[in-house]
Amino acid sequence: MKSLKLLGLSTVVAITALTGCKPKGTETAVSGDAAQKVYVAPGKYDEFYNFVSGGFNGQVNVYGLPSGRLLKVLPVFSVNPENGYGYSEETKPMLETSHGFIPWDDQHHLSLSQTNAEVDGRWLFANANNTPRVARIDLKTFKTVEILELPNSAGNHSSPFLTENTEYVVAGTRFAVPMDDENGDVPIDSFKENFKGVLSFIGIDQQTGGMDLSFQIEAPGINFDLSHAGKKKSGDWFFFSCYNSEKANTLLEVNASQNDKDFIMAVNWKKAAELVKAGKGRKVVTEYAHNTWDESTHSATSTMKKEVVVLSVEDMKEAMFMIPCPKSPHGCDVDPTGEYIIGSGKLAALIPVFSFDKMIKAIADKNFAGEYDGVQVIKYEAALHGEVQKPGLGPLHTEFDGQGNAYTSMFVSSEVVKWNIKDLKVLDRQPTFYSVGHLMIPGGDSGKPFGKYLVAYNKITKDRYLPTGPELAQSAQLYDISGDKMKLLLDFPTFGEPHYAQALPGEMISKNQVKFFKIADNKHPYATKGEAESKVVREGNKVHVYMTSIRSHFAPDNIEGIRVGDEVYFHVTNLEQDWDVPHGFAIKGNQNAELLIMPGETCTLKWVPKKPGMYPMYCTDFCSALHQEMQGYVRVSPAGSNTPLIYSLNNKKDNAQSPVKEGETK
Amino acid sequence: MKTQSLNNLTRVLLIVCGIALIISIFVPLWSIYLEAPQYPEGLAMYLWASKITGEYEIINGLNHYIGMKTIHPEDFWEFTVLPYALGFFAALCLLAAFLNKKMWLYITAVLFMIFGVAFMVDFWLWEYDYGHNLDPNAAIVVPGMSYQPPLIGFKQLLNFGAYSYPNIGGGIMFGVALILAILAFIEFRKPKSA
Ligand SMILES: [Cu+2]
Numbered sequence: 001m002k003s004l005k006l007l008g009l010s011t012v013v014a015i016t017a018l019t020g021c022k023p024k025g026t027e028t029a030v031s032g033d034a035a036q037k038v039y040v041a042p043g044k045y046d047e048f049y050n051f052v053s054g055g056f057n058g059q060v061n062v063y064g065l066p067s068g069r070l071l072k073v074l075p076v077f078s079v080n081p082e083n084g085y086g087y088s089e090e091t092k093p094m095l096e097t098s099h100g101f102i103p104w105d106d107q108h109h110l111s112l113s114q115t116n117a118e119v120d121g122r123w124l125f126a127n128a129n130n131t132p133r134v135a136r137i138d139l140k141t142f143k144t145v146e147i148l149e150l151p152n153s154a155g156n157h158s159s160p161f162l163t164e165n166t167e168y169v170v171a172g173t174r175f176a177v178p179m180d181d182e183n184g185d186v187p188i189d190s191f192k193e194n195f196k197g198v199l200s201f202i203g204i205d206q207q208t209g210g211m212d213l214s215f216q217i218e219a220p221g222i223n224f225d226l227s228h229a230g231k232k233k234s235g236d237w238f239f240f241s242c243y244n245s246e247k248a249n250t251l252l253e254v255n256a257s258q259n260d261k262d263f264i265m266a267v268n269w270k271k272a273a274e275l276v277k278a279g280k281g282r283k284v285v286t287e288y289a290h291n292t293w294d295e296s297t298h299s300a301t302s303t304m305k306k307e308v309v310v311l312s313v314e315d316m317k318e319a320m321f322m323i324p325c326p327k328s329p330h331g332c333d334v335d336p337t338g339e340y341i342i343g344s345g346k347l348a349a350l351i352p353v354f355s356f357d358k359m360i361k362a363i364a365d366k367n368f369a370g371e372y373d374g375v376q377v378i379k380y381e382a383a384l385h386g387e388v389q390k391p392g393l394g395p396l397h398t399e400f401d402g403q404g405n406a407y408t409s410m411f412v413s414s415e416v417v418k419w420n421i422k423d424l425k426v427l428d429r430q431p432t433f434y435s436v437g438h439l440m441i442p443g444g445d446s447g448k449p450f451g452k453y454l455v456a457y458n459k460i461t462k463d464r465y466l467p468t469g470p471e472l473a474q475s476a477q478l479y480d481i482s483g484d485k486m487k488l489l490l491d492f493p494t495f496g497e498p499h500y501a502q503a504l505p506g507e508m509i510s511k512n513q514v515k516f517f518k519i520a521d522n523k524h525p526y527a528t529k530g531e532a533e534s535k536v537v538r539e540g541n542k543v544h545v546y547m548t549s550i551r552s553h554f555a556p557d558n559i560e561g562i563r564v565g566d567e568v569y570f571h572v573t574n575l576e577q578d579w580d581v582p583h584g585f586a587i588k589g590n591q592n593a594e595l596l597i598m599p600g601e602t603c604t605l606k607w608v609p610k611k612p613g614m615y616p617m618y619c620t621d622f623c624s625a626l627h628q629e630m631q632g633y634v635r636v637s638p639a640g641s642n643t644p645l646i647y648s649l650n651n652k653k654d655n656a657q658s659p660v661k662e663g664e665t666k
Numbered sequence: 667m668k669t670q671s672l673n674n675l676t677r678v679l680l681i682v683c684g685i686a687l688i689i690s691i692f693v694p695l696w697s698i699y700l701e702a703p704q705y706p707e708g709l710a711m712y713l714w715a716s717k718i719t720g721e722y723e724i725i726n727g728l729n730h731y732i733g734m735k736t737i738h739p740e741d742f743w744e745f746t747v748l749p750y751a752l753g754f755f756a757a758l759c760l761l762a763a764f765l766n767k768k769m770w771l772y773i774t775a776v777l778f779m780i781f782g783v784a785f786m787v788d789f790w791l792w793e794y795d796y797g798h799n800l801d802p803n804a805a806i807v808v809p810g811m812s813y814q815p816p817l818i819g820f821k822q823l824l825n826f827g828a829y830s831y832p833n834i835g836g837g838i839m840f841g842v843a844l845i846l847a848i849l850a851f852i853e854f855r856k857p858k859s860a
Contacts, residue, residue: 578724
């Protein structure tokens, strides 16, 4: 009896001791003034815009820093019923590919345009990982204005990374695949003969930002993971991290982790561009979509391109080299001076830091260790500046503060480690909650980091927020890095799985915002520039409704004479010329989406009524005190009936006595 | 004869008034600002001698809730007359300085006062019409409410605070009126035999 009691007591003690030992998270990590440092008073703006990848939601999410407030979700690669992106007739072409219309993707990395290696606030580039694409977002309107598909590629992971003056955005394929002009129907175990790893160089028009696939490089069939351009003295070069140098094609977690060293591939893009100009490279016949948004017509166009110039390893003899890098490198990051290239081997117990000067010298001295599929491999020691010893487990990605310090995320040990680039000494480490992937310092991959905050983007968040079933929010954590030691200030939930992010001072973008589109400049073919121009036009079984919206009514607001089987196109022009006054448009039973029309813009919603009846339509955006009155009806008659096509336009007498207008038939 | 002529300073000031009135033709005369919680940045409307500028289209959009008439520059006959009226008074000032006669100064001063008062009365009537002549079918009807903006100063109109102030041109008109009045007074009081 006594012994039993003792046993019970000792169990209680043991449990108490065990739970007492559980490491405390936030309480120890957050200091007293954290709340003050992230507090942005009501009515005040955040200091930074933070553009965070949406991961598998295919969008880009915009947060304010330091508050962590969500400002906007930008539709880029996925349809968005909230505003009709990918559903409206005008935006459908944005999501066209050589595989047809694709309503989703997996968005991983972001890159802000730069001038002289500094962020400039013009454009934001985003990658689609699954069906390889690169998008450009105009930061005056926060709209996706261009999407370019990439041929000869799969798993567009090493993308989009920009040169220091936004001359090129690059995209390296993660999956090696057979070239598009070769037979792809080959045995998978013929990987080593038939599969290629292609790097794409997309030229950017400096005035318009327009993208053009200038050339590709047919590199060995290796997996490209991440990338960064050199800057300043290394500005002509691009660096790509590569894994699976084993060229395994099954059970990669084992078979691609055999080699002690994989590679960082260095490509002189200036020389490559010169080679293309000199006529090198072969023309590969393929198909890829180029989708562009025209702000004057408020419409997108999709064009299918048929050809791309591809440089071979042979062509690139003098302009492409491998540097051995331990072991399955993820991040491939260049410090603000352009001298140091940091490879982060996910499976390595150290961080190798390469020197650009040493690399150039090694190439000049032909200090090579051999060849890999025809690419010269520079001797590891010849390019190495040094190794950061015992930095933590699972280094993934490094950003810089501009004070000579580097910050590396450690996935396995869930921490951020600060170290000095010159002497490679570890200076500080702070836990993350939990499993940090990329991290971001505003301007931290440019020549001029702002060096005030660091954000860690974490994969796992259990116990951080109120639980939401089996699926929990992803999370970002904000650190103050202005002092010697990093200080955790805040964590906030994020959409999708956040990967890479970019940030810049708010003022750089906010001052250039477009507030509304001038109605006089609206060149949409179905624009209705005043209520008097509103009309309903039948062309066979197609009915075009030229509709306007203004607080607080549609014109026309009642339409009769629509028949089952008609294709009805509502071309809605928002007549407002005022900031922050969009109008919505929705109709009952539509299998499409709604519209959200910006002031001065025209958007088109297609509707195919399936059965006769009365269909209300209304404004979905609470636009004014009379928003609820912003509504109307469409009467649908059976197919073949001869209900006259009529509509009411600003009918101030109720019950539609007059003036009811006769629809036009063409 | 000498007793009928003007001081040199008076003549200089008359020239200044003439030039200032010419300037007033090419700058805004009056500003009306509206402020509401939904419009933290404010809405501005500028009246010139010959046109209206600013965000009057947006104001028109808002006015329809309360049944106010919309503002269209072509509805104002004043715009075809005002530039010539200001030009006429500029010429009159310069002429008075050139002719160097007290009588011409008095004529200029008196005519301009009449013009100034007429201008303000016309402006007030215009505001009265817009503020009171409301559509009885308007969405928002507040019994007894009118929306006449102030001639000068501030007035709260429902959720909008309305400010009305002379702009550069209006300032010039006030200034010229004041200078002419003072000059006429001084010249009148000047001893007959100097
Ligand atoms: Cu509305």
